[in-house]
Amino acid sequence: MLSRTADNLYWLARYVERAEYLARILEVTQRLATLPLAYVGSSNEWESAVATAGCAHAFAATYPEANEETVTDFLCFSTSNPSSIRNCFEIARTNARAVRTALTVEMWDAINGIWLELKRFGNGPTSREEFARFLRWVQEGSLRFDGSAYRTMLRNDAYWFSRLGVYLERADNTARILDVKYHLLLPANERVGGPLDYFQWSAILRSVSALTAYHWVYRESVKPWLIADLLILRDEMPRSLASCYENLVLCLDHIARAYGRQGTAQRQARAVRARIENSRMEEIFQHGLHEFIGEFIGDNNRLGAAITEQYLM
């Protein structure tokens, strides 16, 4: 297939995934921000949301202060933030239009529908209720698009490139949450039962929709090191780093088989997966959780670059 087509499909999937992630972050932030101070401490949740979205620098250049209004605007509707939810959907739809014929009707309907409906929200919601509806709508749109792709696409290279986009973005997002919140997950913070931590911990789980999953996997109350375990090493957790890399290796293998050739991308993905598979939580904490996550984000970016160089240009 054309490199540009593959590139468009890959970024289409990445941007839809990113929009959904931003919506989750905001939903969780709003929940934390409305709790009494006694439950969450005095940290600025809005600032942390911007950091988790990975655009603290751009934000600081535009706004003097991080609060509900500025962060909501910047992450959702700003046209100057290239990764605002609005821009994610705009770019996704432009990409989709450029590769119309590589999409199924259902996928096109989903992304075109999102784009048409986006206008309904104008320059931002007028009330908290409407904002909550907006965030639900973003997540539902992403689910619909992802579901359409999963259920209707031919399992050929177009499909695997689009899945690569999903998993690479997802791995990056999960790693970013861990990167910003890592201090809450350190074993040294072990003070069981404090309401302050409980809400922060459950917020992390919520932002990757894993609160229920946590209880199914561990069958005990929320413990920070188990959260780290769930989000990094448990491959049954769909947003964990382990699961994302299992899928990345799988997609890249499909492509390599179809094209009869392995390359840097395949080797890089396998190396990262092996590192995760061979890690134990105790070692990661010993080595330093923050360093581990930092290295992972770098590795993940390198895989993105390798995929681009090998196939997309």
Next chain:
Amino acid sequence: MAVAFDEMKGTDGALRPAYAELHRWLADVPPDVLDHRRREAEVLFRRIGITFAVYGEADAQERLIPFDVLPRILSAAEWDILRAGLEQRVRAINLYIHDVYHRREILKAGVVPEELVFQNPVFRPEMNGQKVPHDIYVHIGGIDIVRVDAETFYVLEDNARTPSGVSYMLENREIMLRLFPELFARHRVAPVENYPDELLATLDSVAPATASADPTVVLLTPGVYNSAYYEHSFLADKLGIELVEGRDLFVKDEIVFMRTTQGPKRVDVIYRRIDDDFLDPLAFRPDSALGVPGLMSAYQAGNVTLANAVGTGIADDKAVYSYMPAIVKFYLGEEPILKNVPTWRCREEQHLSYVLDRLEELVVKEVHGSGGYGMLVGPKADKTTLAGFRAKLKSNPRNFIAQPTLALSTCPTCVEEGVAPRHVDLRPFVLTGRDRIRIVPGGLTRVALKKGSLVVNSSQGGGTKDTWVLDR
């Protein structure tokens, strides 16, 4: 202006045979059913995403082209004449372009004035003496036809560069088959759905000698912001070929390649929907970001076929148009089957003074204009517009031609007040390959939806209809 000929009821109100079934059906069908189907059609079109962009309207980046649910019907006998006339015309156009870029016999014979060719901005000196596969220049031609009475079809315009609209022809039929199966059951309508196959066969047949038996054909689009982008993606999909932009192609050692996920792949035939000017920044406009640097060198080396060929504009501007009957006679020794609309060339002094005298009766067009832009319809124009055109004509007469205001035929059309006659034209698509000329029966019928309007262009409030050619 004479009373327009109505394709259902003629000029005398007597029902014409091709429309007998439709007329009977219209009498039976409750009015709300038509209205309901009309809305259904709009939903379908929007769902498919058939849109077009209107230049100069920032807000309306994507609009639906209005679709009329009542078909335009041609009898088999009428189509036989049209088909023969179209084939003849396109054969002559190909011979003419070849001649202009080689021996120039028609210029030497004084049939077409030299300066009309050599001073024409669309004349491409790069093509002088350039061999193209099987001497075919216009592989895809769109010939605009209007009708003024039961017997007379005029060619209004030849489109020999990158004619568009065929996706509407195909989609209109698909929608009609879905909405009106019972109406199809009452007629024997010749199918059009084989157009993509015919087009691919045509493109395959003109591959360069260096290509394999299964040549790689691509469709080159200017990109998503082009007004006809929908059509480009639609056709690429139906043909099963890659839809490429300039940046997807590159030229190495005079061979064209496309960038694929499996590395460079050689390209043999390019169905290009980009104008000559933008094809290759090294050969034509250096500021073109749409084209492929070096494409012309590969083309001139004979390593890739462009469809249509470069430089076909010399056959379809409106000044050359007026010579088409002479061109047909010169190359084929035949009388033209399809007539030309009488045309005054404002470049000639006598013609100009005639035009200036009768401006309010005539239609004046720019020689290189298209899409209904920059056109004067005398009888509909106010004093200021007329005065403006008078000034333009005097200052740059070469840029204009004039024609009588034709009473274009009308067809029954669904409008606000019910079913009423509206003016129509027809654009059939003529495919010329190595082996033969292929024309699917019918073409795109455009309809001026405003009462009394003669402008059928989609950019000016025109719509489209499905075109039926009845089998015997």
